[in-house]
Amino acid sequence: xxxxxxxxxxxxxxxxxxxxxxxxxxxxxxSMYWYRQDPGMGLRLIYYSASEGTTDKGEVPNGxxxxxxxxxxxxxxxxxxxxxxTSVYFCATRYNEQFFGPGTRLxxx
Amino acid sequence: xxxxxQSPQSLIILEGKNCTLQCNxxxxxxxxxxxxxxxxxxxxxxxxxxxxxxxxxxxGRYTATLDADTKQSSLHITASQLSDSASYICVVSAVxxxxxxxxxxxxxxxxxxx
Numbered sequence: 349x350x351x352x353x354x355x356x357x358x359x360x361x362x363x364x365x366x367x368x369x370x371x372x373x374x375x376x377x378x379s380m381y382w383y384r385q386d387p388g389m390g391l392r393l394i395y396y397s398a399s400e401g402t403t404d405k406g407e408v409p410n411g412x413x414x415x416x417x418x419x420x421x422x423x424x425x426x427x428x429x430x431x432x433x434t435s436v437y438f439c440a441t442r443y444n445e446q447f448f449g450p451g452t453r454l455x456x457x
Numbered sequence: 458x459x460x461x462x463q464s465p466q467s468l469i470i471l472e473g474k475n476c477t478l479q480c481n482x483x484x485x486x487x488x489x490x491x492x493x494x495x496x497x498x499x500x501x502x503x504x505x506x507x508x509x510x511x512x513x514x515x516x517g518r519y520t521a522t523l524d525a526d527t528k529q530s531s532l533h534i535t536a537s538q539l540s541d542s543a544s545y546i547c548v549v550s551a552v553x554x555x556x557x558x559x560x561x562x563x564x565x566x567x568x569x570x571x
Protein backbone atom coordinates (compact mmCIF):
# COMPACT_ATOMS: atom_id res chain seq x y z
CA UNK A 349 0.00 0.00 0.00
CA UNK A 350 1.37 3.40 -1.02
CA UNK A 351 -0.74 5.33 1.53
CA UNK A 352 -0.96 8.96 0.40
CA UNK A 353 0.92 9.99 -2.72
CA UNK A 354 1.48 13.47 -4.12
CA UNK A 355 2.73 14.77 -7.45
CA UNK A 356 4.86 16.59 -8.30
CA UNK A 357 7.47 16.62 -5.53
CA UNK A 358 8.95 19.92 -6.65
CA UNK A 359 7.66 22.73 -8.84
CA UNK A 360 8.83 26.21 -9.79
CA UNK A 361 6.29 28.62 -11.26
CA UNK A 362 6.35 32.18 -12.44
CA UNK A 363 3.87 34.66 -11.01
CA UNK A 364 0.53 34.31 -12.79
CA UNK A 365 1.03 30.73 -13.96
CA UNK A 366 -1.42 28.02 -12.99
CA UNK A 367 -0.91 24.46 -11.87
CA UNK A 368 -2.63 21.54 -10.19
CA UNK A 369 -1.21 19.54 -7.32
CA UNK A 370 -2.36 15.94 -7.35
CA UNK A 371 -3.09 13.73 -4.36
CA UNK A 372 -4.22 10.12 -4.25
CA UNK A 373 -4.81 7.67 -1.41
CA UNK A 374 -5.34 3.93 -1.27
CA UNK A 375 -6.44 3.83 2.37
CA UNK A 376 -10.17 4.01 1.58
CA UNK A 377 -10.60 7.01 3.88
CA UNK A 378 -13.49 9.41 3.34
CA SER A 379 -11.80 12.58 4.61
CA MET A 380 -9.02 14.31 2.70
CA TYR A 381 -7.21 17.56 3.40
CA TRP A 382 -4.82 20.06 1.86
CA TYR A 383 -2.39 21.94 4.11
CA ARG A 384 0.43 24.36 3.57
CA GLN A 385 3.50 24.51 5.78
CA ASP A 386 5.56 27.68 6.06
CA PRO A 387 8.73 28.23 8.12
CA GLY A 388 8.02 28.98 11.77
CA MET A 389 4.32 28.26 11.42
CA GLY A 390 2.13 25.27 12.06
CA LEU A 391 0.40 23.50 9.20
CA ARG A 392 -2.57 25.53 8.01
CA LEU A 393 -5.65 23.99 6.44
CA ILE A 394 -6.44 25.19 2.92
CA TYR A 395 -9.38 22.97 1.97
CA TYR A 396 -11.07 19.89 3.28
CA SER A 397 -13.26 17.16 1.78
CA ALA A 398 -15.41 15.08 4.10
CA SER A 399 -16.39 12.67 1.34
CA GLU A 400 -16.53 12.27 -2.42
CA GLY A 401 -18.34 15.21 -3.97
CA THR A 402 -18.01 17.57 -1.00
CA THR A 403 -15.42 20.24 -0.28
CA ASP A 404 -15.13 23.01 2.28
CA LYS A 405 -12.84 25.94 2.95
CA GLY A 406 -10.24 25.85 5.64
CA GLU A 407 -8.21 28.57 7.30
CA VAL A 408 -6.40 29.91 4.20
CA PRO A 409 -8.44 29.11 1.04
CA ASN A 410 -7.85 32.33 -0.94
CA GLY A 411 -6.10 31.74 -4.25
CA UNK A 412 -6.84 28.02 -4.32
CA UNK A 413 -9.52 25.69 -5.66
CA UNK A 414 -9.99 21.99 -5.10
CA UNK A 415 -11.66 19.03 -6.75
CA UNK A 416 -12.58 15.77 -5.10
CA UNK A 417 -12.61 13.69 -8.25
CA UNK A 418 -13.51 10.43 -6.52
CA UNK A 419 -12.86 8.77 -3.19
CA UNK A 420 -9.17 8.30 -3.98
CA UNK A 421 -8.20 11.65 -5.49
CA UNK A 422 -8.20 15.21 -4.20
CA UNK A 423 -6.50 17.90 -6.28
CA UNK A 424 -5.46 21.46 -5.41
CA UNK A 425 -5.35 24.11 -8.13
CA UNK A 426 -3.58 27.45 -8.17
CA UNK A 427 -5.23 29.51 -10.91
CA UNK A 428 -2.80 32.44 -10.83
CA UNK A 429 0.21 31.73 -8.66
CA UNK A 430 1.65 34.44 -6.42
CA UNK A 431 4.97 34.57 -4.53
CA UNK A 432 2.98 34.34 -1.24
CA UNK A 433 2.00 30.83 -2.29
CA THR A 434 5.58 29.63 -2.08
CA SER A 435 5.30 26.85 0.46
CA VAL A 436 5.33 23.13 1.06
CA TYR A 437 1.93 21.57 0.42
CA PHE A 438 0.75 18.44 2.16
CA CYS A 439 -2.22 16.27 1.36
CA ALA A 440 -3.62 14.13 4.16
CA THR A 441 -6.38 11.67 4.92
CA ARG A 442 -7.98 11.11 8.28
CA TYR A 443 -9.33 8.12 10.15
CA ASN A 444 -8.84 8.62 13.90
CA GLU A 445 -5.49 10.16 13.04
CA GLN A 446 -4.13 11.98 10.02
CA PHE A 447 -1.93 10.32 7.43
CA PHE A 448 0.18 12.71 5.40
CA GLY A 449 1.66 12.51 1.94
CA PRO A 450 5.32 13.33 1.27
CA GLY A 451 4.61 16.93 0.26
CA THR A 452 5.08 19.17 -2.78
CA ARG A 453 7.63 21.96 -2.51
CA LEU A 454 6.38 24.88 -4.60
CA UNK A 455 8.34 28.02 -5.41
CA UNK A 456 6.65 30.96 -7.13
CA UNK A 457 9.05 33.50 -8.62
CA UNK B 458 -8.72 31.43 19.48
CA UNK B 459 -7.29 27.92 19.70
CA UNK B 460 -3.51 27.95 19.93
CA UNK B 461 -0.67 25.46 20.37
CA UNK B 462 2.73 26.73 21.51
CA GLN B 463 5.83 24.54 21.42
CA SER B 464 9.18 25.03 23.05
CA PRO B 465 12.02 25.15 22.43
CA GLN B 466 11.91 26.10 18.74
CA SER B 467 15.12 24.15 18.19
CA LEU B 468 17.38 21.90 20.21
CA ILE B 469 20.77 20.28 19.71
CA ILE B 470 21.78 17.29 21.82
CA LEU B 471 24.47 14.63 21.72
CA GLU B 472 23.67 11.10 20.70
CA GLY B 473 22.67 8.98 23.68
CA LYS B 474 21.33 11.88 25.72
CA ASN B 475 17.72 12.39 26.75
CA CYS B 476 15.58 15.42 25.97
CA THR B 477 12.11 16.78 26.64
CA LEU B 478 9.98 18.86 24.31
CA GLN B 479 7.11 20.99 25.57
CA CYS B 480 3.64 21.77 24.23
CA ASN B 481 1.15 24.23 25.76
CA UNK B 482 -2.31 24.58 24.31
CA UNK B 483 -5.44 26.65 24.70
CA UNK B 484 -7.71 24.45 22.58
CA UNK B 485 -11.19 24.00 23.94
CA UNK B 486 -13.15 21.82 24.32
CA UNK B 487 -10.26 19.37 24.31
CA UNK B 488 -10.58 16.04 22.54
CA UNK B 489 -7.08 14.62 22.13
CA UNK B 490 -3.43 15.51 21.62
CA UNK B 491 -1.04 13.97 19.16
CA UNK B 492 2.69 14.18 18.68
CA UNK B 493 4.03 13.82 15.15
CA UNK B 494 7.58 13.34 13.89
CA UNK B 495 8.48 15.02 10.62
CA UNK B 496 11.73 14.07 8.93
CA UNK B 497 13.26 16.66 6.61
CA UNK B 498 11.51 16.63 3.26
CA UNK B 499 8.76 14.27 4.35
CA UNK B 500 5.25 14.40 5.75
CA UNK B 501 4.51 14.15 9.50
CA UNK B 502 4.08 10.68 10.99
CA UNK B 503 2.12 10.02 14.17
CA UNK B 504 4.05 9.01 17.30
CA UNK B 505 1.40 9.05 20.03
CA UNK B 506 -2.18 10.08 20.67
CA UNK B 507 -3.56 10.92 24.10
CA UNK B 508 -7.10 11.53 25.24
CA UNK B 509 -8.31 13.52 28.24
CA UNK B 510 -8.12 10.55 30.61
CA UNK B 511 -4.58 9.49 29.68
CA UNK B 512 -1.57 11.14 31.28
CA UNK B 513 1.25 8.99 29.90
CA UNK B 514 1.78 7.04 26.72
CA UNK B 515 4.91 5.43 25.36
CA UNK B 516 6.05 4.42 21.91
CA GLY B 517 9.48 2.83 22.18
CA ARG B 518 11.94 5.50 23.31
CA TYR B 519 9.26 8.19 23.04
CA THR B 520 7.10 8.96 26.08
CA ALA B 521 4.38 11.57 25.98
CA THR B 522 2.71 13.06 29.04
CA LEU B 523 -0.44 15.10 29.30
CA ASP B 524 -1.68 17.37 32.08
CA ALA B 525 -5.19 18.35 31.02
CA ASP B 526 -5.60 20.66 34.01
CA THR B 527 -2.64 22.88 33.09
CA LYS B 528 -3.08 22.18 29.35
CA GLN B 529 0.47 21.03 28.93
CA SER B 530 2.08 18.07 27.23
CA SER B 531 5.65 16.92 26.93
CA LEU B 532 7.47 14.47 24.70
CA HIS B 533 10.46 12.77 26.29
CA ILE B 534 13.03 11.06 24.10
CA THR B 535 15.29 8.57 25.83
CA ALA B 536 18.79 7.58 24.67
CA SER B 537 18.59 9.69 21.54
CA GLN B 538 19.78 8.37 18.19
CA LEU B 539 20.90 10.18 15.05
CA SER B 540 17.65 9.09 13.41
CA ASP B 541 15.72 11.14 15.98
CA SER B 542 16.86 14.29 14.17
CA ALA B 543 13.59 15.74 12.92
CA SER B 544 10.85 18.23 13.73
CA TYR B 545 8.33 17.22 16.37
CA ILE B 546 4.86 18.66 16.02
CA CYS B 547 2.17 18.84 18.70
CA VAL B 548 -1.39 18.74 17.35
CA VAL B 549 -4.46 19.29 19.48
CA SER B 550 -7.95 18.27 18.45
CA ALA B 551 -11.09 19.98 19.69
CA VAL B 552 -14.40 18.23 20.18
CA UNK B 553 -15.66 19.04 16.73
CA UNK B 554 -16.20 16.64 13.87
CA UNK B 555 -15.60 19.39 11.31
CA UNK B 556 -12.45 20.27 9.47
CA UNK B 557 -11.49 23.05 11.83
CA UNK B 558 -10.91 20.66 14.68
CA UNK B 559 -7.09 20.39 14.49
CA UNK B 560 -4.66 23.03 15.73
CA UNK B 561 -0.99 22.51 14.87
CA UNK B 562 2.02 23.77 16.76
CA UNK B 563 4.94 25.16 14.77
CA UNK B 564 7.19 22.33 15.91
CA UNK B 565 10.50 21.79 17.68
CA UNK B 566 13.45 21.05 15.42
CA UNK B 567 15.72 18.49 17.11
CA UNK B 568 19.23 17.82 15.93
CA UNK B 569 21.10 14.85 17.41
CA UNK B 570 24.84 15.07 16.92
CA UNK B 571 27.35 12.19 17.16
